[in-house]
Amino acid sequence: MRTTVSFPPIETLIPHEGGMVLIDKVLTYSSESIEVLITKQASSIVALESGEVPAWVGIEYMAQAVSAFAGLRALEKSTVIKKGYLLGSNRYRAYCDTFPAADPLVVKANQSLLDESGVSIFDCQLLFGETVLAEAAIKAIQPEDDELIKRGLS
Template sequence: MASSIETYIPHRGAMRLIDRLVSVGPDLVAVEADVRADRLFVQGAYLPAWVGVELMAQAIAAWAGARAMDRGEPVSIGFLLGTRRYVADCAGFAVGSVLRIEAHAELVADNGLGMFDCRIYAEEKELARAHVSVFEPKDGMAYLKESEGTPG
């Protein structure tokens, strides 16, 4: 099912770190990221492992975007709230590698809060894992304006 990821996520330009939607289901998504030397955050021959948290968040965004599209709604912005127990078994992801990022929805509440179990793999080897908390308000842009005190 590999398809253009920009259909499903709001991230553009250098901030888009994932490249393909591989599969999506009711509570699971898999995406791929090509680790290229010209990618934002790459240092020398590696993308630092701490960037894995953002890769996981963008995988979750792809899942949310696919769900929105299924409902006939536009893709919206969401917010990374935090992680629990982010563990990486490497200092960085090698340039030239293709990462597979999977996110499994453990909890998605009606108020937009969600918790996901996420994993990053390269060549079938698990390199990182975490529980990621996110928030997707009904209208992300209105939420941002309201939180800044700007009238909608």
């Protein structure tokens, strides 16, 4: 069942602050998918002088959409919003070199896998209107114990 309602501010759903918050708001959310809106790419810290955004930023847009999905799921379950980690992407394809400065862009992310360890895979698309600008499978993890990840990274 797809739900379209008023959602909490993005800053409360993802672990980024200030200029590193690249997505603007949640448009739709369900138990398996999310759509987020990006409206201020021309003034973003990742924008080129032209206002366009390099296509490699699409992975981060997708990762932030996945993070917002995890934040909403935590709120839905009345649990604490935990950090997640981007493990990588599969089949990232950008169909342009830069994303247009014109608004808006939309990221659609559909969860295709969630295992008991907290690893999930999302099939993502970045769209300008009906045109797909980029797509990828995003792999992320949201472990129960964040300390295990921190020790593994040090």
